[in-house]
Amino acid sequence: MSQARDGVFYEEGEASRDGTGRFYMGREIALVMDHRGAAWLERPDRARQERPDLLVDALDLAPDAVVADLGAGTGYFTFRLAPLVPTGKVLAVDIQREMLQIVAGRAEVENATNVETVMGTVSDPGLEPESVDLTLIVDAYHEFSHPREMLAAILRGTRPGGQLVLVEYRGEDPTIPIKRLHTMTERQAIAEVEANGWRFVENRDVLPQQHILVFEKPE
Numbered sequence: 001m002s003q004a005r006d007g008v009f010y011e012e013g014e015a016s017r018d019g020t021g022r023f024y025m026g027r028e029i030a031l032v033m034d035h036r037g038a039a040w041l042e043r044p045d046r047a048r049q050e051r052p053d054l055l056v057d058a059l060d061l062a063p064d065a066v067v068a069d070l071g072a073g074t075g076y077f078t079f080r081l082a083p084l085v086p087t088g089k090v091l092a093v094d095i096q097r098e099m100l101q102i103v104a105g106r107a108e109v110e111n112a113t114n115v116e117t118v119m120g121t122v123s124d125p126g127l128e129p130e131s132v133d134l135t136l137i138v139d140a141y142h143e144f145s146h147p148r149e150m151l152a153a154i155l156r157g158t159r160p161g162g163q164l165v166l167v168e169y170r171g172e173d174p175t176i177p178i179k180r181l182h183t184m185t186e187r188q189a190i191a192e193v194e195a196n197g198w199r200f201v202e203n204r205d206v207l208p209q210q211h212i213l214v215f216e217k218p219e
Helices: 035-041 046-050 052-059 078-084 097-110 147-157 186-194
Strands: 002-005 008-012 019-024 027-030 066-070 089-094 115-119 132-138 158-170 199-203 210-216
Touching (some): 046 052, 078 097, 147 186
Parallel strands (some): 066 132
Antiparallel strands (some): 008 019, 199 210
């Protein structure tokens, strides 16, 4: 069965082992990792494998920027971004209350006063209109059950000229030890995001295993 949304189809089919059986623009949406997998997000060798320091540097944030860390999880990137925007803020957005509780507790312990938690839904991150300079989505977009609606909502919440940065394991590289549905090719990601009003800017190809795909909201 297909559901048409402005000419774009979500399709329902047989689910693969790591998938939902829901398809968007030909791509099967992956199963969501819930809060019980939080330890994997904070695994000791993540910094060596993924080089989050390079990713954060590549964002080139202004000190007063408002950044949404969408799919924030345990706040792995939230608390790497917060020191870089001392006069701005980081919105840690997630749909799992348990994850946001982890972030809120850590913000209190670390006195990270520019970190705020936002409870989103599967179709809306809960951003105020034109309130955000940059939205960062790390290894989460491929799990969004409503990618079309989410991309539209992020666009509404972004200031003109603001950016969406999509970080995903490279689906073109079979040597990356990640389940296939938890990767994305550059071509597929660009097609999906541009179909929803964003303009592709560049792939900042500095990470060992992931794409950094930068999109801009047209002025």
